[in-house]
């Protein structure tokens with residue numbers, strides 16, 4: 065486990081001190097979000113038990129909680145190791161894309177959307193930036209409301225250091241530039257709000 069501008073073994077104390085310094089989050093209910101898992105490192109598998117499967121579980125949880133008439137889940141994998149497949153199938157209609165073509169559509173999630181002629185009123189996406197970029201473009205071209213979950217290396221986690229900004233269409237009231245702080249303003253954004 066590694067840390068950026070913090071010691072992973074004492075980050076909780078550092079968070080507390082940073083909050084106190086900026087007079088933020090004095091009460092538990094004030095806390096908006098803390099991103100303790102900042103990025104996925106292959107070493108985390110052995111060091112912390114954080115696997116791709118556990119990361120995918122976040123998307124599964126959203127799929128389970130969504131209440132809508134028709135749920136289409138499009139999951140991208142590298143190969144036939146389609147972890148959480150049964151759980152995804154129980155949560156909605158599952159379409160799989162694999163890079164090696166061993167299961168479902170050969171290619172990425174956008175290939176699966178095209179191959180199955182999938183249509184949607186709303187899209188929620190989480191994953192690597194090139195994938196999010198493609199989904200954002202597709203959603204905007206087709207007039208679909210789309211929410212994307214962004215990841216960035218973070219330092220303070222409370223919106224003070226600007227280490228995690230992404231480009232935004234509108235000027236941010238905090239910094240008066242075209243930025244959004246992923247830790248504070250996100251991490252989920254309407255696709256039309258941000259440039260990625």
Ligand code: FES
Pocket residue numbers: 217218219220221222223224225226227228229245246247248
């Ligand atoms: S991590 Fe400091 S502003 Fe987001």
